[in-house]
Amino acid sequence: MDRTKQASDLIDADLDRILTSFHSQYVWHYGPVKEGLRDLYEKSKREQWNATTQLDWGIDVDPESEIIPAAMNPLQDYGPFKRCSAKEQAHVRHAMLAWQLSQFLHGEQGAMMTASQLVSCVPWIDAKYYASSQVMDEARHVEVFDRYLREKLEWEFPINENLRKLLDVILTDSRWDFKYLGMQILVEGLAMAAFGNLYQMADDPLIKELIYYVMRDESRHVAFGVLSLEGFYADMPENELRDREDFIIEASLLMRDRLIGDDIADVMGFDRGEVRQLILDSPVMQAFRQQLFARVVPNVNRLGLMTPRVRDAFAEMKILQFADSDPEEQDRALGIASD
Ligand SMILES: [Fe+2]
Ligand SMILES: [Fe+2]
Numbered sequence: 049m050d051r052t053k054q055a056s057d058l059i060d061a062d063l064d065r066i067l068t069s070f071h072s073q074y075v076w077h078y079g080p081v082k083e084g085l086r087d088l089y090e091k092s093k094r095e096q097w098n099a100t101t102q103l104d105w106g107i108d109v110d111p112e113s114e115i116i117p118a119a120m121n122p123l124q125d126y127g128p129f130k131r132c133s134a135k136e137q138a139h140v141r142h143a144m145l146a147w148q149l150s151q152f153l154h155g156e157q158g159a160m161m162t163a164s165q166l167v168s169c170v171p172w173i174d175a176k177y178y179a180s181s182q183v184m185d186e187a188r189h190v191e192v193f194d195r196y197l198r199e200k201l202e203w204e205f206p207i208n209e210n211l212r213k214l215l216d217v218i219l220t221d222s223r224w225d226f227k228y229l230g231m232q233i234l235v236e237g238l239a240m241a242a243f244g245n246l247y248q249m250a251d252d253p254l255i256k257e258l259i260y261y262v263m264r265d266e267s268r269h270v271a272f273g274v275l276s277l278e279g280f281y282a283d284m285p286e287n288e289l290r291d292r293e294d295f296i297i298e299a300s301l302l303m304r305d306r307l308i309g310d311d312i313a314d315v316m317g318f319d320r321g322e323v324r325q326l327i328l329d330s331p332v333m334q335a336f337r338q339q340l341f342a343r344v345v346p347n348v349n350r351l352g353l354m355t356p357r358v359r360d361a362f363a364e365m366k367i368l369q370f371a372d373s374d375p376e377e378q379d380r381a382l383g384i385a386s387d
Pocket of ligand 2 (some may be wrong): 186
Protein backbone atom coordinates (compact mmCIF):
# COMPACT_ATOMS: atom_id res chain seq x y z
CA MET A 49 0.00 0.00 0.00
CA ASP A 50 1.58 3.27 -1.05
CA ARG A 51 0.71 6.05 1.35
CA THR A 52 3.04 8.61 -0.13
CA LYS A 53 1.12 11.79 -0.75
CA GLN A 54 2.02 15.14 -2.14
CA ALA A 55 1.57 17.90 0.44
CA SER A 56 -0.98 19.49 -1.85
CA ASP A 57 -3.03 16.27 -1.89
CA LEU A 58 -3.68 16.28 1.85
CA ILE A 59 -7.39 16.59 2.29
CA ASP A 60 -9.36 17.70 5.32
CA ALA A 61 -10.00 14.09 6.31
CA ASP A 62 -6.26 13.67 6.93
CA LEU A 63 -6.13 16.62 9.31
CA ASP A 64 -7.86 17.43 12.53
CA ARG A 65 -7.34 20.75 14.25
CA ILE A 66 -7.82 21.81 17.84
CA LEU A 67 -6.97 25.20 19.25
CA THR A 68 -4.64 25.06 22.23
CA SER A 69 -3.53 27.83 24.51
CA PHE A 70 -1.13 27.89 27.45
CA HIS A 71 1.64 30.02 28.85
CA SER A 72 5.04 29.32 27.33
CA GLN A 73 7.73 30.00 29.92
CA TYR A 74 11.31 31.07 29.36
CA VAL A 75 13.57 29.99 32.18
CA TRP A 76 16.57 32.22 32.89
CA HIS A 77 17.92 30.02 35.62
CA TYR A 78 19.85 27.28 33.84
CA GLY A 79 20.91 25.32 36.92
CA PRO A 80 19.24 22.09 38.02
CA VAL A 81 16.11 22.57 40.10
CA LYS A 82 14.43 19.22 40.54
CA GLU A 83 16.48 16.42 41.97
CA GLY A 84 16.75 13.46 39.63
CA LEU A 85 15.71 15.15 36.39
CA ARG A 86 19.27 15.63 35.10
CA ASP A 87 20.06 11.98 35.76
CA LEU A 88 16.93 10.94 33.94
CA TYR A 89 17.92 13.13 31.00
CA GLU A 90 21.38 11.52 30.92
CA LYS A 91 19.76 8.11 30.98
CA SER A 92 17.51 9.10 28.12
CA LYS A 93 20.52 10.11 26.02
CA ARG A 94 22.27 6.82 26.80
CA GLU A 95 19.21 4.80 25.85
CA GLN A 96 18.38 6.37 22.48
CA TRP A 97 17.84 3.79 19.77
CA ASN A 98 17.23 3.72 16.07
CA ALA A 99 14.22 1.67 15.08
CA THR A 100 15.29 1.51 11.46
CA THR A 101 18.50 -0.37 12.19
CA GLN A 102 17.87 -1.97 15.58
CA LEU A 103 14.69 -3.85 14.81
CA ASP A 104 14.62 -6.76 12.41
CA TRP A 105 11.98 -5.58 9.95
CA GLY A 106 12.79 -8.51 7.66
CA ILE A 107 10.87 -10.90 9.93
CA ASP A 108 7.79 -12.38 8.27
CA VAL A 109 4.60 -11.82 10.22
CA ASP A 110 1.41 -13.69 9.46
CA PRO A 111 -1.23 -11.25 10.71
CA GLU A 112 -3.87 -13.98 10.91
CA SER A 113 -1.76 -16.33 13.02
CA GLU A 114 -2.28 -16.67 16.74
CA ILE A 115 0.00 -13.79 17.76
CA ILE A 116 -2.17 -13.38 20.87
CA PRO A 117 -3.21 -16.69 22.49
CA ALA A 118 -6.79 -17.73 21.71
CA ALA A 119 -7.54 -17.97 25.45
CA MET A 120 -7.20 -14.18 25.65
CA ASN A 121 -9.95 -13.63 23.10
CA PRO A 122 -13.07 -12.44 24.98
CA LEU A 123 -15.23 -13.57 22.04
CA GLN A 124 -13.98 -17.15 22.30
CA ASP A 125 -17.30 -18.49 23.62
CA TYR A 126 -19.59 -16.11 21.71
CA GLY A 127 -22.02 -18.09 19.54
CA PRO A 128 -21.66 -16.07 16.32
CA PHE A 129 -17.85 -16.22 16.69
CA LYS A 130 -17.85 -19.96 17.29
CA ARG A 131 -19.96 -20.43 14.17
CA CYS A 132 -17.39 -18.58 12.06
CA SER A 133 -15.10 -20.54 9.78
CA ALA A 134 -11.44 -20.91 10.77
CA LYS A 135 -10.61 -18.30 8.14
CA GLU A 136 -13.13 -15.83 9.58
CA GLN A 137 -11.88 -16.43 13.12
CA ALA A 138 -8.38 -15.66 11.92
CA HIS A 139 -9.77 -12.45 10.42
CA VAL A 140 -11.20 -11.47 13.85
CA ARG A 141 -7.80 -12.12 15.49
CA HIS A 142 -6.17 -9.96 12.87
CA ALA A 143 -8.70 -7.18 13.47
CA MET A 144 -8.24 -7.29 17.25
CA LEU A 145 -4.48 -6.95 17.12
CA ALA A 146 -4.67 -4.22 14.48
CA TRP A 147 -7.24 -2.39 16.62
CA GLN A 148 -5.08 -2.49 19.72
CA LEU A 149 -1.90 -1.43 17.96
CA SER A 150 -3.79 1.35 16.16
CA GLN A 151 -4.79 2.79 19.53
CA PHE A 152 -1.15 2.63 20.62
CA LEU A 153 -0.21 4.45 17.41
CA HIS A 154 -2.72 7.27 17.92
CA GLY A 155 -1.89 7.53 21.61
CA GLU A 156 1.78 7.90 20.71
CA GLN A 157 0.95 10.80 18.42
CA GLY A 158 -0.90 12.45 21.30
CA ALA A 159 2.14 11.84 23.52
CA MET A 160 4.44 13.41 20.96
CA MET A 161 2.28 16.53 20.80
CA THR A 162 1.95 16.72 24.60
CA ALA A 163 5.70 16.32 25.14
CA SER A 164 6.31 19.15 22.69
CA GLN A 165 3.93 21.36 24.70
CA LEU A 166 5.77 20.47 27.90
CA VAL A 167 9.04 21.74 26.43
CA SER A 168 7.41 25.15 26.28
CA CYS A 169 5.27 25.29 29.37
CA VAL A 170 7.28 23.59 32.14
CA PRO A 171 8.95 26.03 34.54
CA TRP A 172 12.33 24.28 35.01
CA ILE A 173 15.16 24.01 32.53
CA ASP A 174 15.93 20.38 33.38
CA ALA A 175 12.31 19.48 32.70
CA LYS A 176 12.57 21.23 29.33
CA TYR A 177 15.67 19.15 28.53
CA TYR A 178 13.91 15.96 29.47
CA ALA A 179 10.69 16.80 27.64
CA SER A 180 12.75 17.53 24.51
CA SER A 181 14.22 14.06 24.62
CA GLN A 182 10.75 12.65 25.11
CA VAL A 183 9.53 14.33 21.92
CA MET A 184 12.16 12.30 20.05
CA ASP A 185 11.17 9.12 21.86
CA GLU A 186 7.53 9.60 20.97
CA ALA A 187 8.33 10.30 17.33
CA ARG A 188 10.12 6.96 17.28
CA HIS A 189 7.12 5.26 18.87
CA VAL A 190 4.74 6.67 16.28
CA GLU A 191 7.20 5.55 13.62
CA VAL A 192 7.45 1.93 14.83
CA PHE A 193 3.75 1.34 15.42
CA ASP A 194 2.88 2.90 12.09
CA ARG A 195 5.46 0.77 10.32
CA TYR A 196 4.34 -2.46 11.99
CA LEU A 197 0.70 -1.73 11.18
CA ARG A 198 1.43 -0.72 7.63
CA GLU A 199 4.00 -3.34 6.64
CA LYS A 200 3.02 -6.31 8.78
CA LEU A 201 -0.67 -6.09 9.61
CA GLU A 202 -1.76 -3.91 6.66
CA TRP A 203 -4.73 -2.72 8.65
CA GLU A 204 -5.26 0.43 10.71
CA PHE A 205 -8.28 1.56 12.74
CA PRO A 206 -9.27 5.13 13.65
CA ILE A 207 -8.77 6.44 17.15
CA ASN A 208 -11.16 5.30 19.87
CA GLU A 209 -13.56 8.05 20.89
CA ASN A 210 -12.68 8.05 24.62
CA LEU A 211 -8.96 8.10 23.97
CA ARG A 212 -9.48 11.03 21.62
CA LYS A 213 -11.49 12.89 24.29
CA LEU A 214 -8.75 12.43 26.85
CA LEU A 215 -6.00 13.54 24.46
CA ASP A 216 -8.02 16.64 23.61
CA VAL A 217 -8.37 17.53 27.29
CA ILE A 218 -4.65 17.06 27.90
CA LEU A 219 -3.66 19.16 24.91
CA THR A 220 -6.16 21.96 25.48
CA ASP A 221 -5.97 22.43 29.25
CA SER A 222 -3.73 25.41 29.84
CA ARG A 223 -2.35 24.19 33.19
CA TRP A 224 0.99 22.45 32.71
CA ASP A 225 0.57 20.00 35.57
CA PHE A 226 -2.60 18.66 33.89
CA LYS A 227 -0.52 17.75 30.88
CA TYR A 228 1.79 15.74 33.11
CA LEU A 229 -1.04 14.18 35.07
CA GLY A 230 -2.97 13.27 31.94
CA MET A 231 -0.10 12.05 29.82
CA GLN A 232 2.75 10.90 32.08
CA ILE A 233 0.70 9.52 34.92
CA LEU A 234 -2.50 8.31 33.26
CA VAL A 235 -2.01 7.61 29.56
CA GLU A 236 1.58 6.41 29.84
CA GLY A 237 0.86 4.51 33.06
CA LEU A 238 -1.96 2.67 31.30
CA ALA A 239 0.17 2.17 28.21
CA MET A 240 2.98 0.62 30.26
CA ALA A 241 0.57 -1.94 31.67
CA ALA A 242 -0.91 -2.69 28.24
CA PHE A 243 2.55 -2.98 26.68
CA GLY A 244 3.71 -5.27 29.49
CA ASN A 245 0.72 -7.48 28.91
CA LEU A 246 1.26 -7.66 25.15
CA TYR A 247 4.97 -8.24 25.63
CA GLN A 248 4.36 -11.25 27.83
CA MET A 249 1.67 -12.77 25.61
CA ALA A 250 2.70 -12.05 22.05
CA ASP A 251 4.10 -14.80 19.89
CA ASP A 252 5.98 -12.75 17.30
CA PRO A 253 9.63 -11.78 17.79
CA LEU A 254 9.28 -8.43 16.00
CA ILE A 255 6.36 -7.10 18.03
CA LYS A 256 8.03 -8.34 21.22
CA GLU A 257 11.28 -6.57 20.46
CA LEU A 258 9.51 -3.41 19.38
CA ILE A 259 7.42 -3.32 22.55
CA TYR A 260 10.49 -4.00 24.68
CA TYR A 261 12.27 -0.91 23.38
CA VAL A 262 9.15 1.24 23.62
CA MET A 263 8.54 0.13 27.21
CA ARG A 264 12.03 1.14 28.27
CA ASP A 265 11.31 4.65 27.01
CA GLU A 266 7.83 4.77 28.53
CA SER A 267 9.11 3.73 31.92
CA ARG A 268 11.32 6.84 31.90
CA HIS A 269 8.39 9.01 30.80
CA VAL A 270 6.30 7.89 33.75
CA ALA A 271 9.29 8.55 36.04
CA PHE A 272 9.58 12.02 34.49
CA GLY A 273 6.01 12.78 35.51
CA VAL A 274 6.45 11.46 39.03
CA LEU A 275 9.75 13.31 39.62
CA SER A 276 8.35 16.56 38.25
CA LEU A 277 5.13 16.55 40.23
CA GLU A 278 6.41 15.12 43.52
CA GLY A 279 5.58 17.60 46.26
CA PHE A 280 3.75 19.91 43.84
CA TYR A 281 0.33 19.27 45.35
CA ALA A 282 1.37 19.49 49.00
CA ASP A 283 0.26 23.08 49.58
CA MET A 284 -2.31 23.45 46.85
CA PRO A 285 -5.53 25.24 47.88
CA GLU A 286 -8.48 22.91 48.22
CA ASN A 287 -10.48 24.24 45.26
CA GLU A 288 -7.54 23.76 42.91
CA LEU A 289 -6.86 20.32 44.27
CA ARG A 290 -10.47 19.45 43.61
CA ASP A 291 -9.95 20.11 39.89
CA ARG A 292 -7.12 17.56 39.90
CA GLU A 293 -9.26 15.02 41.71
CA ASP A 294 -12.08 15.47 39.22
CA PHE A 295 -9.67 15.08 36.35
CA ILE A 296 -8.10 11.88 37.70
CA ILE A 297 -11.49 10.31 38.39
CA GLU A 298 -13.06 11.31 35.08
CA ALA A 299 -10.05 10.34 33.01
CA SER A 300 -9.75 6.96 34.76
CA LEU A 301 -13.40 6.19 34.07
CA LEU A 302 -13.03 7.33 30.48
CA MET A 303 -10.14 4.95 29.97
CA ARG A 304 -11.79 2.07 31.77
CA ASP A 305 -14.98 2.43 29.76
CA ARG A 306 -13.51 2.55 26.29
CA LEU A 307 -16.00 0.77 24.06
CA ILE A 308 -13.49 -1.60 22.67
CA GLY A 309 -15.81 -3.99 20.87
CA ASP A 310 -17.61 -1.75 18.41
CA ASP A 311 -15.08 -1.73 15.61
CA ILE A 312 -14.54 -5.47 15.85
CA ALA A 313 -18.29 -6.13 15.88
CA ASP A 314 -18.64 -4.00 12.74
CA VAL A 315 -15.89 -5.87 10.91
CA MET A 316 -17.75 -9.16 11.37
CA GLY A 317 -21.32 -7.89 11.33
CA PHE A 318 -21.76 -9.00 14.97
CA ASP A 319 -24.24 -7.22 17.22
CA ARG A 320 -22.48 -4.24 18.87
CA GLY A 321 -24.45 -4.44 22.12
CA GLU A 322 -23.80 -8.18 22.54
CA VAL A 323 -20.10 -7.83 21.88
CA ARG A 324 -19.80 -4.87 24.23
CA GLN A 325 -21.55 -6.77 27.03
CA LEU A 326 -19.43 -9.84 26.45
CA ILE A 327 -16.25 -7.84 26.72
CA LEU A 328 -17.46 -6.07 29.85
CA ASP A 329 -18.44 -9.36 31.50
CA SER A 330 -15.51 -11.49 30.37
CA PRO A 331 -13.33 -12.46 33.38
CA VAL A 332 -10.20 -12.17 31.22
CA MET A 333 -11.12 -8.62 30.22
CA GLN A 334 -12.18 -7.63 33.74
CA ALA A 335 -8.82 -8.73 35.10
CA PHE A 336 -7.09 -6.93 32.24
CA ARG A 337 -9.02 -3.71 32.82
CA GLN A 338 -8.00 -3.70 36.48
CA GLN A 339 -4.42 -4.66 35.76
CA LEU A 340 -4.17 -1.67 33.43
CA PHE A 341 -4.21 0.58 36.48
CA ALA A 342 -1.37 -1.18 38.31
CA ARG A 343 0.96 1.76 37.66
CA VAL A 344 -1.48 4.64 37.64
CA VAL A 345 -2.79 4.01 41.15
CA PRO A 346 0.55 3.82 43.04
CA ASN A 347 1.80 6.91 41.20
CA VAL A 348 -1.31 8.92 42.06
CA ASN A 349 -0.64 7.84 45.64
CA ARG A 350 3.01 8.92 45.47
CA LEU A 351 2.00 12.37 44.26
CA GLY A 352 -0.18 12.88 47.31
CA LEU A 353 -3.35 12.81 45.24
CA MET A 354 -4.94 9.78 46.89
CA THR A 355 -7.50 11.99 48.60
CA PRO A 356 -10.67 10.48 50.09
CA ARG A 357 -12.61 11.23 46.88
CA VAL A 358 -10.02 9.62 44.63
CA ARG A 359 -9.70 6.69 47.02
CA ASP A 360 -13.45 6.08 46.95
CA ALA A 361 -13.54 6.27 43.16
CA PHE A 362 -10.65 3.82 42.85
CA ALA A 363 -12.28 1.49 45.38
CA GLU A 364 -15.44 1.50 43.30
CA MET A 365 -13.42 0.74 40.19
CA LYS A 366 -11.82 -2.15 42.13
CA ILE A 367 -8.31 -0.84 41.53
CA LEU A 368 -7.44 0.42 45.01
CA GLN A 369 -5.43 -2.74 45.72
CA PHE A 370 -2.62 -1.28 43.60
CA ALA A 371 -2.17 1.76 45.88
CA ASP A 372 1.04 0.42 47.43
CA SER A 373 2.37 -1.64 44.55
CA ASP A 374 5.83 -0.87 43.28
CA PRO A 375 6.21 0.23 39.62
CA GLU A 376 9.99 -0.31 39.75
CA GLU A 377 9.40 -3.89 40.76
CA GLN A 378 7.04 -4.21 37.77
CA ASP A 379 9.83 -2.92 35.52
CA ARG A 380 12.26 -5.46 36.94
CA ALA A 381 9.76 -8.25 36.35
CA LEU A 382 9.58 -7.22 32.69
CA GLY A 383 13.35 -7.03 32.44
CA ILE A 384 13.35 -3.36 31.47
CA ALA A 385 14.80 -1.86 34.64
CA SER A 386 18.18 -0.22 34.08
CA ASP A 387 20.38 2.02 36.16
FE1 LIG B 1 5.49 6.64 23.66
FE1 LIG C 1 5.81 8.15 26.35
